[in-house]
Amino acid sequence: MAKRLIPSLNRILVEKILPPLKTNAGILIPEKINKLNTAKVVAVGPGKLTTDGKPIPVSVKEGDTVLLPEYGGTxxxxxxxxxxxxxxxxxxxxxHD
Incomplete structure (x- = not known):
C-alpha cells in the first residue's frame, strides 16, 4: 500500500525533476549548465489562516511545474x-509551456 502525505497548512510536497544527463544525440551535458531547479507538485496543503480565521489558499495546485530556490525545503x-x-x-x- 502506497503512503500518501497531505501537507499541513501552506506547505507543498514536490518531486524534483532531474535534468537529462545527455542529449538525444548522446552528447553528455555538464551538470553546471542544467542549473534550473524545477519540480512537479505532488500534493498541497489547505492553506493557512489569517488572524481572523479566513483561509489563504496555496498559490499552486497538484500537477504544476514550479521553480524552487537553490537551497531549502525538507x-x-x-x-x-x-x-x-x-x-x-x-x-x-x-x-508554463
Missing part, C-alpha cells in the same frame, strides 16, 4: 521515492 522519503516539502512562500514561480 527532504522526505516515501515508498523509496524522494520528495521535498516547501512552504508556499518559498516557491519562486510556476513554469
Amino acid at each position: 527532504e522526505i522519503k516515501l515508498d523509496e521515492k524522494e520528495y521535498h516539502l516547501f512552504r508556499d512562500d518559498d516557491i519562486l514561480g510556476t513554469l
Whole structure:
C-alpha cells in the first residue's frame, strides 16, 4: 500500500525533476549548465489562516511545474521515492509551456 502525505497548512510536497544527463544525440551535458531547479507538485496543503480565521489558499495546485530556490525545503522519503516539502512562500514561480 502506497503512503500518501497531505501537507499541513501552506506547505507543498514536490518531486524534483532531474535534468537529462545527455542529449538525444548522446552528447553528455555538464551538470553546471542544467542549473534550473524545477519540480512537479505532488500534493498541497489547505492553506493557512489569517488572524481572523479566513483561509489563504496555496498559490499552486497538484500537477504544476514550479521553480524552487537553490537551497531549502525538507527532504522526505516515501515508498523509496524522494520528495521535498516547501512552504508556499518559498516557491519562486510556476513554469508554463
